[in-house]
Structures are given as structure tokens and as C-alpha cells.
Amino acid sequence: PTPLRLGVIPGDGIGPEVVAEGLKVLDAVLGGAAVETTHYDLGARRWHATGETLPDAVMEELRGYDALLLGAVGDPGVPSGVLERGLLLKLRFAFDHYVNLRPSRLYPGVASPLAAPGDVDFVVVREGTEGPYTGNGGVLRAGTPAEVATEVSVNTAYGVERVVRDAFDRARSRRGHLTLVHKTNVLSHAGRLWQRTVAAVGQEFADVRVDYLHVDAATIFLVTDPARFDVIVTDNLFGDILTDLAAAVTGGIGLAASGNVNAAGTAPSMFEPVHGSAPDIAGQQKADPTATVLSVAMLLEHVGRVDEARRVEAAVEADLAERGDRVRSTAQVGDAIAARLA
Amino acid sequence: PTPLRLGVIPGDGIGPEVVAEGLKVLDAVLGGAAVETTHYDLGARRWHATGETLPDAVMEELRGYDALLLGAVGDPGVPSGVLERGLLLKLRFAFDHYVNLRPSRLYPGVASPLAAPGDVDFVVVREGTEGPYTGNGGVLRAGTPAEVATEVSVNTAYGVERVVRDAFDRARSRRGHLTLVHKTNVLSHAGRLWQRTVAAVGQEFADVRVDYLHVDAATIFLVTDPARFDVIVTDNLFGDILTDLAAAVTGGIGLAASGNVNAAGTAPSMFEPVHGSAPDIAGQQKADPTATVLSVAMLLEHVGRVDEARRVEAAVEADLAERGDRVRSTAQVGDAIAARLA
Ligand SMILES: CC(C)[C@H](C(=O)O)[C@@H](O)C(=O)O
Ligand SMILES: CC(C)[C@H](C(=O)O)[C@@H](O)C(=O)O
Numbered sequence: 001p002t003p004l005r006l007g008v009i010p011g012d013g014i015g016p017e018v019v020a021e022g023l024k025v026l027d028a029v030l031g032g033a034a035v036e037t038t039h040y041d042l043g044a045r046r047w048h049a050t051g052e053t054l055p056d057a058v059m060e061e062l063r064g065y066d067a068l069l070l071g072a073v074g075d076p077g078v079p080s081g082v083l084e085r086g087l088l089l090k091l092r093f094a095f096d097h098y099v100n101l102r103p104s105r106l107y108p109g110v111a112s113p114l115a116a117p118g119d120v121d122f123v124v125v126r127e128g129t130e131g132p133y134t135g136n137g138g139v140l141r142a143g144t145p146a147e148v149a150t151e152v153s154v155n156t157a158y159g160v161e162r163v164v165r166d167a168f169d170r171a172r173s174r175r176g177h178l179t180l181v182h183k184t185n186v187l188s189h190a191g192r193l194w195q196r197t198v199a200a201v202g203q204e205f206a207d208v209r210v211d212y213l214h215v216d217a218a219t220i221f222l223v224t225d226p227a228r229f230d231v232i233v234t235d236n237l238f239g240d241i242l243t244d245l246a247a248a249v250t251g252g253i254g255l256a257a258s259g260n261v262n263a264a265g266t267a268p269s270m271f272e273p274v275h276g277s278a279p280d281i282a283g284q285q286k287a288d289p290t291a292t293v294l295s296v297a298m299l300l301e302h303v304g305r306v307d308e309a310r311r312v313e314a315a316v317e318a319d320l321a322e323r324g325d326r327v328r329s330t331a332q333v334g335d336a337i338a339a340r341l342a
Numbered sequence: 343p344t345p346l347r348l349g350v351i352p353g354d355g356i357g358p359e360v361v362a363e364g365l366k367v368l369d370a371v372l373g374g375a376a377v378e379t380t381h382y383d384l385g386a387r388r389w390h391a392t393g394e395t396l397p398d399a400v401m402e403e404l405r406g407y408d409a410l411l412l413g414a415v416g417d418p419g420v421p422s423g424v425l426e427r428g429l430l431l432k433l434r435f436a437f438d439h440y441v442n443l444r445p446s447r448l449y450p451g452v453a454s455p456l457a458a459p460g461d462v463d464f465v466v467v468r469e470g471t472e473g474p475y476t477g478n479g480g481v482l483r484a485g486t487p488a489e490v491a492t493e494v495s496v497n498t499a500y501g502v503e504r505v506v507r508d509a510f511d512r513a514r515s516r517r518g519h520l521t522l523v524h525k526t527n528v529l530s531h532a533g534r535l536w537q538r539t540v541a542a543v544g545q546e547f548a549d550v551r552v553d554y555l556h557v558d559a560a561t562i563f564l565v566t567d568p569a570r571f572d573v574i575v576t577d578n579l580f581g582d583i584l585t586d587l588a589a590a591v592t593g594g595i596g597l598a599a600s601g602n603v604n605a606a607g608t609a610p611s612m613f614e615p616v617h618g619s620a621p622d623i624a625g626q627q628k629a630d631p632t633a634t635v636l637s638v639a640m641l642l643e644h645v646g647r648v649d650e651a652r653r654v655e656a657a658v659e660a661d662l663a664e665r666g667d668r669v670r671s672t673a674q675v676g677d678a679i680a681a682r683l684a
Contacts, residue, residue: 084527113565115457137495137531147499149535152479157489183579185426189479193491216586223455223565223590237525241583244558248565 126239
């Protein structure tokens with residue numbers, strides 16, 4: 001079979017360390033010859049050196065891969081927003097990653113901050129290309145006492161329909177339960193669009209039970225009864241907030257995987273741990289690569305290697321079950337998971 | 343002394359039940375003659391009967407009170423947004439309730455869903471009159487495949503500065519620690535205004551330590567280390583989300599009090615439990631009136647009756663410490679708290 005062609009952006013901080021383990025596990029499950037990786041030096045280091053975030057030529061090259069793997073980008077020396085807008089969100093928007101997929105599962109053996117979390121296994125389908133993330137809005141009279149700053153959340157029937165449809169599909173192949181999360185009682189322009197769309201698409205999914213929660217109420221259930229959720233569909237910003245909370249509830253950001261998926265297949269999808277670059281522990285082999293390894297499993301599933309995806313997940317699950325309080329280096333965790341796949 | 347003049351909006355669902363207990367406790371601590379209450383029939387019942395949400399004449403009457411007490415409004419028969427926009431938010435905006443004050447304290451004896459919550463005692467200062475709550479935005483081509491719906495978050499230097507200043511003041515009289523929560527790396531137009539304002543006002547508060555967290559990260563800390571917070575200042579929507587989560591972490595929405603405060607004193611402030619009208623348990627004496635009683639304590643503090651406020655809080659604290667799993671009616675809880683004030 002033709003090898004899987006991956007564009008890899010290790011990024012900054014702990015990014016390179018966790019990506020190395022993700023690729024180690026990928027090699028172990030596919031066999032080295034079955035993967036071709038090309039590394040791209042993008043992120044804070046490059047920005048400091050050249051002022052570049054994502055040159056057009058690099059973006060076009062990235063477009064040619066079967067999928068992308070990203071570690072984490074950013075360091076405290078880069079002004080807030082520069083790499084987010086110029087690199088991470090630029091990739092999500094340019095490659096039309098409209099399904100930002102974030103599973104939350106409490107694996108056996110993993111400690112939750114909740115006293116009685118129950119059997120937690122849900123996935124958040126976060127819209128990835130519009131909402132409050134468009135950068136629309138602006139500033140009038142910046143820096144004066146008369147300043148006005150606006151942020152415009154842009155929501156289209158086109159954008160909402162495709163992500164809602166994807167979420168219904170996933171609910172159908174899971175436990176048949178979809179929860180729309182929004183704030184329709186206040187953000188009623190966008191809220192009505194989301195609710196109308198869920199109602200309309202739901203006509204085609206009579207086997208899927210549909211619930212609605214305001215985003216504030218959803219955060220309550222995420223700590224009092226997270227096991228109630230199967231698939232959550234929500235907008236870009238609510239999804240950002242809920243998935244960090246969901247990660248915390250299911251053992252922390254060190255385990256949370258994500259996929260920025262272009263489900264139409266018109267550009268490569270990108271897989272990345274939900275965590276950031278954690279500059280405070282960078283280069284010390286302290287980071288947990290599990291989130292990246294699970295992101296690799298999502299990548300495998302996305303490119304149709306479903307068996308291999310399940311094997312990686314099973315290896316992670318087995319490792320987590322025996323992990324306990326042991327302190328291991330980033331590489332040791334990667335080695336242990338890879339060894340289970342040999 | 344002249345009696346305290348209160349406008350009371352019991353509202354719908356459990357609203358009237360919990361408000362009755364709040365007023366019972368108020369009578370107990372002040373003595374009946376010291377309070378004059380006028381009840382207003384506003385909410386779902388009135389809307390169903392007359393189509394009115396908040397007639398102008400009623401609003402002008404409400405403007406004349408020393409403070410307002412609200413139970414909860416809404417029932418499933420009212421379309422989402424009608425009472426929120428037409429009554430609750432209308433009052434908050436018309437009476438310029440720019441400090442939406444929401445304390446979170448884990449009282450001794452109260453169970454948290456967290457396994458190890460620690461010593462939680464913080465207050466969220468939520469901006470109450472702008473941000474994504476203005477209703478700005480609109481819909482183009484509603485109901486068609488080409489629909490575009492926008493929500494505009496409006497943030498002004500005027501609005502941000504006054505709430506940030508209030509939050510610094512509160513931090514100074516508490517443990518001297520202020521955390522700004524926003525999403526500056528994505529919502530950078532508004533984010534920069536908030537950050538610049540906190541930096542500028544902070545110059546006058548050298549004794550207050552200032553932190554910043556993205557809203558997604560803040561939700562993580564609210565479940566992994568809520569004791570780290572003292573005062574959080576944030577925008578209207580982030581504040582809505584964080585305070586429901588904070589309520590859940592500190593024993594649930596049945597205990598969460600709030601004040602919609604016009605700190606400039608140009609219109610009456612309004613105090614209300616964070617919970618809603620809970621139509622499923624309405625009229626059954628099942629609702630916990632504690633959130634309303636604690637809102638009454640906030641009301642007392644606001645009108646300068648600080649000793650009485652502290653006495654109500656102490657009575658609640660004592661009741662909570664002995665509460666355990668006992669099942670009591672709404673009135674029994676109110677009676678027990680009132681009895682401690684006799
Ligand atoms: C870094 C930031 C732009 C990003 C987001 O807000 O989407 C991150 O928080 C995430 O969830 O992937
Ligand atoms: C009912 C709703 C409009 C309100 C809000 O969003 O502010 C409520 O959730 C609250 O927190 O008081």
C-alpha cells in the first residue's frame with residue numbers, strides 16, 4: 001500500500017517531545033515504511049527568527065498531505081494572538097476544519113477531580129470555522145476613554161448545517177443522543193439558526209434523541225453528571241470552553257486529544273493534543289504524550305486505518321490502567337505504549 | 343430609622359416560594375416594621391395573561407425603591423428569550439447593573455462534586471451591561487440555506503473601566519488577588535481593551551496581585567483548584583458561564599446568590615438567586631430557598647446594613663453546617679434560618 005504521507009508541525013515548548021512519541025507509536029502500529037513524515041518548523045521559534053507565522057508557500061505544501069499532526073505552538077515571548085491567528089486558526093480556517101472533534105472518555109485507572117464521575121464517554125463536535133472565532137469586529141478610538149471594541153460572531157446556515165449533520169451522524173453510530181449547547185435565550189440571532197438547523201436535520205435522524213442545554217447549564221452537568229452526554233454539538237467558542245472543562249473532568253489536559261477535521265475531504269485534517277506548549281516544563285521530558293498518541297489514533301481512524309486506530313487506543317487504555325502514580329519520562333510513556341503494539 | 347423600601351418580583355415557578363422565605367428572613371433580622379415591600383406581578387404568568395413583559399410605567403415605579411428582590415422568571419410555555427430580553431435583561435440594562443456580583447463559597451458541611459475542593463471562597467465580578475448581551479447583531483435571509491446570523495459583543499472603555507475598578511476595590515478589601523478572565527488570544531479586539539484597562543487601573547492598586555487566564559483554562563482551575571481564586575473579573579458571557587460552574591462546584595445552584603449592582607447608585611440594585619424558575623418542582627415546597635436568603639444578605643450589605651447582612655450569612659452558615667441529608671420543605675428551611683435570628 002502507498003505510505004501515509006504526514007505533515008508534522010512539532011511546534012514549541014513540549015510540542016516536539018510529545019510529537020516524537022506520537023510518531024513513535026505510529027511507526028509501531030503501522031511499521032516504519034508505511035509512514036512518510038515531513039517536519040515543518042513553524043511556531044514561536046520561527047516567528048522570533050524570521051517574523052513569519054505561516055508563509056503561503058508552506059501552507060500550500062501542507063495542503064498536499066494525507067493529514068497533519070501538530071504538537072503545540074506558542075511561548076511567552078510572542079504577543080498573544082500572533083500565532084493563534086497567524087498559524088493555528090489560519091490552518092483551521094484555510095483547510096476548512098469545520099468539525100473540531102474532541103472526545104472525552106474517563107479511562108479505567110485515571111483519576112478525575114470529581115468524587116463520583118460515573119462512566120464518562122462523550123464527544124464534543126465543536127464548529128471550527130466560524131462563530132466568534134472569525135476575527136470580525138474591530139476597535140474605535142483605541143486607547144481612549146471613548147474606546148469601543150466589538151467582536152462579531154458570524155454564523156451561517158451553510159456552516160451550521162454541515163457540522164450539525166456530522167454530529168447527528170456520529171450520534172447515530174454511538175449511543176443515539178445529541179445535545180445542542182448554545183445560549184439561545186440571550187444570543188437569539190445565532191441561537192435560532194442553531195436550533196432551527198438541529199430541528200431540520202433531526203428530521204432525517206429519527207433514531208437520535210435530541211436535547212438542548214444552555215452553555216451555563218452544560219457546565220453544571222459536566223461536573224455533576226458528565227455521564228449523561230453522548231455527542232455535544234456546539235459553536236466554536238462554547239466548544240473551546242466545554243472541551244477544556246471536559247478534559248479536566250476526565251483526567252486532565254494531558255490526555256485530551258483532538259482532530260480538526262475537514263469532513264468533506266477538500267483539504268487535510270489536522271490532529272493535535274488540546275493542551276498548549278507548556279513552556280515551564282519544556283525540554284524536561286515531563287510532558288505526558290498520551291494526548292498526542294490519542295490524537296494519532298484519531299488521525300488513523302480519519303485516514304481509514306480503523307483497526308490500527310483501535311489498537312493504539314487499546315494500548316493507551318492498557319497503559320493508563322497500570323499507570324498509577326509512577327513518574328515516567330515523556331519517552332518512557334511513548335516506549336511503553338509502542339511496546340504494546342510490537 | 344426610615345423603613346427599607348423594597349420592590350419584590352416573585353416571578354414564576356419556585357420564585358414565589360423562595361422569595362417568601364427570603365422576606366421571612368429579612369423580617370426576622372430587621373423586624374417587620376423596618377421593611378416595606380411591594381410585590382409586582384411580572385413574569386410568565388403576566389405575559390400569558392396580557393402579553394406584557396415589563397410595562398414602562400412599572401419600570402418607572404421600580405426605579406423608586408431602595409432595592410429590588412427577584413425570585414425567578416420563566417416557564418416552558420414562553421418562547422426562549424422573551425422574558426430574558428423583555429424583563430430580566432431589560433431591568434439589568436435599564437437600571438445599569440454593571441456589577442453582576444456572584445460570590446462562591448464552599449460552606450462547611452456542604453458537599454461539593456469535587457473530591458478535594460479545598461477552601462473555596464471567591465467572588466466573580468461579571469460585567470452586566472454590555473459584551474455579547476447587548477442584543478446587537480441580526481439575521482440575513484432567515485430560514486434559507488444562505489442565512490447569516492451575527493451576534494455583536496460590544497465593549498466600551500467606559501463600561502470595562504467601571505467594572506474593573508469595582509473588582510479591584512473588592513480584591514483590595516478581600517485577599518488582594520484579582521484574576522482577569524477573557525479569551526484575548528482569539529477575541530483580541532475586546533481582549534486588548536480588557537487587558538489594557540486592567541493594567542491601567544491596576545496602577546492605582548499596587549497592593550493587588552493581578553493574574554490573567556483564558557476562559558477555557560479558567561474552567562479547568564475551577565474544578566482542579568478553585569481555592570486559588572479571590573476575585574475574578576470578566577465579561578458578561580464568560581461570567582454567566584463561570585458562575586454556573588462555580589455554583590456547581592460549591593454545592594449547587596440552590597445556594598448561589600447574586601446581586602445586579604448599580605454601584606454608582608443611579609438606580610436600584612436587584613438581588614436574585616442564580617437559579618431559574620424550575621417549573622418541574624414548582625409549588626411543591628421542594629426548592630431550597632438558601633440562594634434567595636443569601637441574596638437578601640447581599641441586598642442588606644448593599645443598602646448599608648452590614649451587621650444584619652453578616653447575621654443572615656452566619657445563620658445560613660449555621661443551618662448548612664447542621665443540614666446533612668435531611669429533607670425539609672422550602673418553608674422549613676426559611677423558618678430554621680429565621681429562628682436563628684430571633
Ligand atoms: C490556542 C487557541 C486559539 C485554541 C482555541 O481557542 O481554539 C485552543 O484553546 C484550543 O482549544 O485548541
Ligand atoms: C436567564 C439568563 C438571561 C441569565 C443570564 O444569562 O444572565 C441567567 O443565566 C443568569 O445567569 O442570571
